[in-house]
Amino acid sequence: MKRSLTLALSIAVLLASPSGLAQEKPAAPKPPTATAPKDAPPPKPADAPEPAPKAEPKPDEGTSLDAMKRPAQAGYAVEILVLHATNSDRGIDPRIGAMPELKRAPFSSYKSYELVIKSRMSLIKGKPQRLRLPNGRVLQMSLLQVLPKDKLRLSASINQPNGKDFLPVLEVKAKRGEAFMVAGQSYKKGILVLVIRVAK
Numbered sequence: 001m002k003r004s005l006t007l008a009l010s011i012a013v014l015l016a017s018p019s020g021l022a023q024e025k026p027a028a029p030k031p032p033t034a035t036a037p038k039d040a041p042p043p044k045p046a047d048a049p050e051p052a053p054k055a056e057p058k059p060d061e062g063t064s065l066d067a068m069k070r071p072a073q074a075g076y077a078v079e080i081l082v083l084h085a086t087n088s089d090r091g092i093d094p095r096i097g098a099m100p101e102l103k104r105a106p107f108s109s110y111k112s113y114e115l116v117i118k119s120r121m122s123l124i125k126g127k128p129q130r131l132r133l134p135n136g137r138v139l140q141m142s143l144l145q146v147l148p149k150d151k152l153r154l155s156a157s158i159n160q161p162n163g164k165d166f167l168p169v170l171e172v173k174a175k176r177g178e179a180f181m182v183a184g185q186s187y188k189k190g191i192l193v194l195v196i197r198v199a200k
Contacts, residue, residue, distance in 0.1 A: 082117035085110035086190035
């Protein structure tokens with residue numbers, strides 16, 4: 001019995017001794033690393049290409065430098081009032097505002113003027129603008145020419161009844177703020193009077 005206990009203790013001591021255990025080798029010391037200051041700029045990669053200088057914008061082909069420097073052309077527009085003239089004794093619609101022409105011949109032959117449409121059209125040379133009138137016909141305005149001293153040459157035309165063709169009614173030269181009138185279209189026991197003013 002004593003011999004068996006002695007043998008078990010010998011085996012336990014052998015297993016617990018350093019020579020009987022697998023020992024880990026100590027790790028090799030790491031070389032010291034340099035630490036950059038906080039405010040130092042980031043290092044540039046070797047042989048980094050210099051940034052290319054920004055190219056100045058060039059005018060499109062066919063556009064001169066003088067044209068690029070010129071300011072954009074001022075826009076033009078007309079304000080249109082469509083009035084219904086009758087002899088209904090209602091007088092002049094206050095929404096029309098001061099318009100002494102209505103009290104002069106030939107417009108003074110009508111006792112009543114009612115504002116039916118108030119519209120504004122932008123004018124672009126070569127692009128006629130249209131407005132449908134209360135009687136179903138269409139007014140077409142065209143900017144024909146921009147003249148010196150801010151004067152415009154305009155044409156007003158109205159299409160034929162139930163037709164696509166426009167008959168020239170009037171061609172005028174007017175400055176900003178000036179107005180002209182087109183009348184004669186039949187409508188509900190009266191006529192339509194178009195007041196066309198070049199917008200300021």
